[in-house]
Amino acid sequence: MLAKIEMLKKGVLMSIQDKGRSKHASIGVPRAGYVDTKEAVKLNTLLGNKKSAAVLEWSMLGPKLKFPKPTYIAISQHTVGSSLNGTNIRTREKIFVPADSVLKLGTSREKMYQYVAIKDGFKTENVLSSQSHLVGYLDSENMELKYVPIIEDAFNLSRPSFQLPSLGSNNLVRSMEALPGPEFDLLPKSILDALSNYFTLSNRRDRMGIQFNELVANDLPSMLSVPIIPGTIQLTPGGKMILLGKDCQTTGGYPRILWLPEDALAKLYQLPVGVKFKLKISSQ
Amino acid sequence: MNIHFKAYGHKGILVQWPAEIKDSTLFEQQAFIKLVEDKIPEIDFAYHTYQEVYIEYKRPISNLELHKTQLKEVYKQTQIEFNQKSIVWSVPVCYEEDLVPDLKLYLEKKKLSLDALITLHTAAKHRVYFIGFLPGFLYLGGLPPKLSINRKEIPSKLIKKGTVAIGGKQTGIYPQNSPGGWYGIGYTPISFFDPSIKEPTWAKSGDFIQFKSVSRDELKDIESRISVGNFQLESTAYAS
Numbered sequence: 001m002l003a004k005i006e007m008l009k010k011g012v013l014m015s016i017q018d019k020g021r022s023k024h025a026s027i028g029v030p031r032a033g034y035v036d037t038k039e040a041v042k043l044n045t046l047l048g049n050k051k052s053a054a055v056l057e058w059s060m061l062g063p064k065l066k067f068p069k070p071t072y073i074a075i076s077q078h079t080v081g082s083s084l085n086g087t088n089i090r091t092r093e094k095i096f097v098p099a100d101s102v103l104k105l106g107t108s109r110e111k112m113y114q115y116v117a118i119k120d121g122f123k124t125e126n127v128l129s130s131q132s133h134l135v136g137y138l139d140s141e142n143m144e145l146k147y148v149p150i151i152e153d154a155f156n157l158s159r160p161s162f163q164l165p166s167l168g169s170n171n172l173v174r175s176m177e178a179l180p181g182p183e184f185d186l187l188p189k190s191i192l193d194a195l196s197n198y199f200t201l202s203n204r205r206d207r208m209g210i211q212f213n214e215l216v217a218n219d220l221p222s223m224l225s226v227p228i229i230p231g232t233i234q235l236t237p238g239g240k241m242i243l244l245g246k247d248c249q250t251t252g253g254y255p256r257i258l259w260l261p262e263d264a265l266a267k268l269y270q271l272p273v274g275v276k277f278k279l280k281i282s283s284q
Numbered sequence: 285m286n287i288h289f290k291a292y293g294h295k296g297i298l299v300q301w302p303a304e305i306k307d308s309t310l311f312e313q314q315a316f317i318k319l320v321e322d323k324i325p326e327i328d329f330a331y332h333t334y335q336e337v338y339i340e341y342k343r344p345i346s347n348l349e350l351h352k353t354q355l356k357e358v359y360k361q362t363q364i365e366f367n368q369k370s371i372v373w374s375v376p377v378c379y380e381e382d383l384v385p386d387l388k389l390y391l392e393k394k395k396l397s398l399d400a401l402i403t404l405h406t407a408a409k410h411r412v413y414f415i416g417f418l419p420g421f422l423y424l425g426g427l428p429p430k431l432s433i434n435r436k437e438i439p440s441k442l443i444k445k446g447t448v449a450i451g452g453k454q455t456g457i458y459p460q461n462s463p464g465g466w467y468g469i470g471y472t473p474i475s476f477f478d479p480s481i482k483e484p485t486w487a488k489s490g491d492f493i494q495f496k497s498v499s500r501d502e503l504k505d506i507e508s509r510i511s512v513g514n515f516q517l518e519s520t521a522y523a524s
Contacts, residue, residue, distance in 0.1 A: 022340070026331035027477070027485045029419045127479045134419070136460035137479050182290050182298055224303055225416060225423065227331065227338035229293055251333050251416030259293050 002123055003069035005145040011063035011105060013206070015133035016124050016140040019052040024128050025250040031230060032132035033246045035113045035207065036076075036266045043074040043117035046094050053121030054131040056145070059112050062105025069149030071097050076115040081106030111270040112205075120148045133207075135247070176264045178279045181232055183220070183255035191218055191235075195258075198276045199241070201268070207247035210269070215239035225251045231265040233258040243268060287359065289352045294344040295328070297351060299337040299359075305425055305453075308364065310413060313337050314490060316362045323358055332489070333414050333423075372409060372492040374518040375457075377448050377470040378503040379405075384447055384468035386440075394433060401469065402497045404428045409492040409522070410455050420459035420477025420485045424493055427453050439465035446471050448495065455493075470495070473507045474517065492522060 017040065020033025034040040035057065044053045056063075062082065075082050075091045082089050083104045089095055097103065108114055123146040124131050125138060133140040187195075194216045204211040217239045228234070232244045234254035243260070244252075258279065260268065271277065288300045299316070301309045313332040320339060321327055330339040345351055379402050381387045391398060410424035417423075432453045443449065443464040448457050451466030458464065459476040472495075477484050487493065498506065509515035 023329045024419075024484075025329065025338075026415065027419060028415045028417060028421050029479075029484075128484070134479065137419070137477075179293075182292055182300075224305070224334045225414075226333050226336050227292075227298070229296060229338070229340075231293060249417055250331065251414070256292075261294060 002146040003067070003149045005147065006066040007063060007145070008066055008102065009064035010141065011058035012061040013059040014063055014141050015057050016054050016122055016143070017057045017132050018054040018130055020132050020246060021128045021130035028250050029128060029134070030247045030249060032130065032134065035246060035269045037262065038266060039076050040115050040117065042092065043076060043115055046074045046092065047072055047117055047119050049117065049119065049121055053117065054124060055115045055117045056122060057113055057115055058105065059114070060107055062107060062114060064102065064104045067097050067101045067103065068099060070099050071147055071150055072119040073097055073103065074117045075105065078108040078110045079106045079114045080108060109272065112272060113270060118147050119150055123147055174277045175280045176260060176268055176277055178258045178260050178264065178281050180281065180283065181256035181259045184257055186220055186255065187257060191216060195279060195281065198278055200274055200276055201271055203273055207245050209245050209248055210243045212241040212243070214241070216241060220255045223253050223255060225253045228252040228256060231260040231262065232256045233260070245269060289355060291345065291348055292338065296338055296340045297345070297355065299339065299355065301335045303335045305334050305413065307411065309335060310490060311364045311368070312362060315364055316359060319362055320355065320358050324354060333416060369521045369523050370490055370492055372494050372520045372522045373487060374496050375472055375474055375493050376498040376502070376506055377472045377495045378498050378500060379470040380500060383471040386468040390433065390450070390467040390469055394431070401431065404431055405469070406495045406497050409494050412487050412489050412491045412493060414489045415485060418459055418462055419479070422457055422476065422487055422493065424455040427455055433467055435465040436467070439463050443468060446473060448472055473503060473510055
């Protein structure tokens, strides 16, 4: 029997995410999936889940949830201010949740996206072989969050929790690896020079994309719609640089000047507003 | 060979045709995608737009040149089927101002009467070139040149689901509520995307859409028939 979580208070930009649904690009369906795959996989591993189990993702302000039956959870590393029944709890740790517990999830100054994983993954509706949010069709802000409760026994209760060693602070990372995109060859030297400057991320950001604050003037030709994939940086005629996220469209009409590998994409997506970084462009 | 191959990301290869909208390119892309998916098991999925095919492999590409050679070989074997039969779908549209707020502005800008718009828009067969932008959003060619209009400089915040809209030389149909920069000219009650069924889109690239003008009463009738599952789209075969 599944237990149903009661949503006492919603978080900001809450969504259920798993590894997403890349195979439906031909009918215009975004890939979706964890913004920070490494962190989500880490939490799932801590709980002994499948790597791709569904987790709850939010940004900045976390939700408040009530669990009717016992389970285990794990919270992402940099999330602060989380509590279980009023007691502060640690992150990146397997935490026992007794029946009728209230979990308040916190926030982070270092990372934009936070996660909570649950034993065996959240059980929610599945569309096109993924539980990930799909705008207009799978509304994870309002869906029922269910889970498989654990059988409470002496073994479960007495099991000590453990802490994994920290991987070090991502805040020190200020240089992001980037590869040339399909239209990179069209860039004149003036733009290549501009790309070696520092950039910062603007407030115009969601799971579809993030706009950079700095403009890069250009007169690149306009294009017909072409395929686009997460990690791509587009340059608009107005000089805006847009980094495409996991929920980006499958096609777009702006020059694809750069592409960031999954790790760099996750790191940039987790960067708070205003942090300076450089793009380190290597050849393909 | 007038196509080019380019790496895109760690797992992807783009196949590029000259940048134009052409039926022969579409047929070639469709045949090519079918053949590569058949012959190269390392490929995860592939899809196309007007002039590009994107191919994603299951694992990161370690030897780009090898994959390019393999793709070139498959391209050489690709045969276009001329005289292929296409399906023409008849899609009901109600062209009325209170259903689509942009219609009045569009007619003013184009200096067209509503009757002229309906006559031209319903006479044309609109080819489905590909699906993109939103799940189930069809990119349709074949717009009579008299009807083309530049996209709005500032996109509208909300274009309603079912809006039939013109942007540049194309018609599109919004399968869900969305911001958008095209001019809405009509409304259709037909659904273009349903993820709860195995094939969420019924229209495929290569098909044609022909719009059929319906009155307000006919629209109501179709809507009530759809709600009880008693409506089927009309379609005919067409040898292009």
